[in-house]
Amino acid sequence: MLRKRVAGTAMALLFVFGPAVGYAVGWRQEPADNRAMAPTPSAAAGFAALEAVGPWASDRLAARSSAVRAKSWFDFNVLRQVPPSGKVIRGSDGYLFLGEDFTKACTQTPGFREGLDRLGKLAAIIEKSGRKAVFTVGPNKSSVVTDALPSVVPKGECASEGLETQNQILDSYRHPSWLGVRKDLTDSQTYWKTDSHWSSAGSAVFARSLAAKLNPSLAARLTMEPESTTKTADLNVLLGLTGKETPPGVQLSTGGTVTPAPGSAEYDPLEVHYGQQKWTTCPATGLIPGRTVIIGDSFAYTALGNLRPLFADGHFLWTGHVTESDLITAIKAADTVIIEVVQRSITPSHPFANPTFHQKVAAALG
Numbered sequence: 001m002l003r004k005r006v007a008g009t010a011m012a013l014l015f016v017f018g019p020a021v022g023y024a025v026g027w028r029q030e031p032a033d034n035r036a037m038a039p040t041p042s043a044a045a046g047f048a049a050l051e052a053v054g055p056w057a058s059d060r061l062a063a064r065s066s067a068v069r070a071k072s073w074f075d076f077n078v079l080r081q082v083p084p085s086g087k088v089i090r091g092s093d094g095y096l097f098l099g100e101d102f103t104k105a106c107t108q109t110p111g112f113r114e115g116l117d118r119l120g121k122l123a124a125i126i127e128k129s130g131r132k133a134v135f136t137v138g139p140n141k142s143s144v145v146t147d148a149l150p151s152v153v154p155k156g157e158c159a160s161e162g163l164e165t166q167n168q169i170l171d172s173y174r175h176p177s178w179l180g181v182r183k184d185l186t187d188s189q190t191y192w193k194t195d196s197h198w199s200s201a202g203s204a205v206f207a208r209s210l211a212a213k214l215n216p217s218l219a220a221r222l223t224m225e226p227e228s229t230t231k232t233a234d235l236n237v238l239l240g241l242t243g244k245e246t247p248p249g250v251q252l253s254t255g256g257t258v259t260p261a262p263g264s265a266e267y268d269p270l271e272v273h274y275g276q277q278k279w280t281t282c283p284a285t286g287l288i289p290g291r292t293v294i295i296g297d298s299f300a301y302t303a304l305g306n307l308r309p310l311f312a313d314g315h316f317l318w319t320g321h322v323t324e325s326d327l328i329t330a331i332k333a334a335d336t337v338i339i340e341v342v343q344r345s346i347t348p349s350h351p352f353a354n355p356t357f358h359q360k361v362a363a364a365l366g
Contacts, residue, residue: 086154088238095148096235098196101140104344105162106155112166115346116173118353119339123177125358126337129365134213135339136179136206138299141196143167143343144185166343181209194245195233200269203303204250211310214288214336218254218310221286227251229269252306256281267304274321277304277314284312290335295319295327295352300340311336324357328364 086099108115119135126133142149143163153159170182185191190202198206204224211219227249232242260266261278281287292311294300297319300307308314317330319341331337339352351357 088235089150089153091148091150093148094193095145096194097142099154101142101344102154102159106158108347109162109165111348112346113169114348115350115353118348120175122352122358125362127177131334132336133177134179135177137170137346138340138342139182139185140343141191143182145191179209179213181206184209189248192233192245192247194236196235197299197302199247200227200249200305203306204252206303207252207306207310218286223253225251231270252309254287254309256283256309258308269305274318276322277316279308279314281309281312287312288336291333292336293330293334294338296340297342299342328361331361332364
């Protein structure tokens with residue numbers, strides 16, 4: 001108890017007086033919080049300028065961002081607290097979860113199956129044109145790492161029952177173009193503890209399953225090598241923490257060489273390139289032939305390291321960062337179309353589930 005009091009007092013003194021001392025010895029604060037620093041109050045504004053003094057002074061206190069990070073670390077590691085906003089939920093064994101998983105499970109479950117059915121209709125339209133189509137769901141971390149979920153979650157029983165219902169639908173859903181991977185992801189650590197996405201071990205499970213659906217002989221000859229990626233993951237960032245994680249990782253290989261197309265960056269799991277990525281893999285013998293387009297969200301993007309080697313000619317488009325016209329043009333130019341949507345976004349109102357979008361795709365494919 002005494003140790004906690006001493007630690008708490010020390011942290012409070014550091015947080016309150018540290019920035020001021022730093023300013024006195026010449027340290028200066030860089031812009032923080034992804035925004036411009038508050039402007040200098042104008043004397044011409046009279047008493048109204050007093051309201052601007054607080055933000056102005058706070059932004060210019062030296063080491064302010066370091067103090068904020070220190071407080072976040074102290075709250076999380078000593079007080080065992082997370083912010084009451086509910087953006088991040090603390091589980092067991094070091095696992096963090098995205099609060100949105102639970103709130104959306106409560107509100108969106110009634111339309112979940114219909115959302116999948118509508119994605120199936122889009123896949124059927126593409127298949128009818130003579131192209132190959134696969135649609136899949138990037139499972140919520142809360143639907144895979146269920147053993148680490150806290151006993152109390154946002155929206156309580158409504159969220160818990162919603163996730164259970166969604167998981168049952170994902171595991172039992174049937175459609176010629178459907179690829180379900182949730183169950184296969186539960187066999188080992190396939191998600192980051194401090195990120196909302198699957199790790200390369202998880203994306204390898206997805207990529208192998210996709211290869212097995214499109215070309216079983218390709219799946220049979222895939223090789224795996226351990227890989228290591230270390231980063232400050234997104235849920236830590238939301239908490240203001242800087243701790244890094246290195247989860248178990250896997251790199252799939254077909255024995256070929258992946259080359260980015262001109263204008264496309266080399267895939268790097270530590271960087272995010274919104275929009276489009278194109279590549280080729282050589283030798284192409286035995287790979288998924290022709291042109292393949294993958295349209296999806298951040299789950300598909302984080303899987304590109306293990307997806308790209310499967311395709312002779314690949315094209316990824318990140319939903320929300322490309323236009324509808326871009327999507328339709330890419331689908332029309334493709335021989336194989338992969339559609340991925342994260343679980344918490346499956347609703348009848350998703351852009352890919354929209355009947356108007358379906359009509360436009362059908363018209364473009366003739």
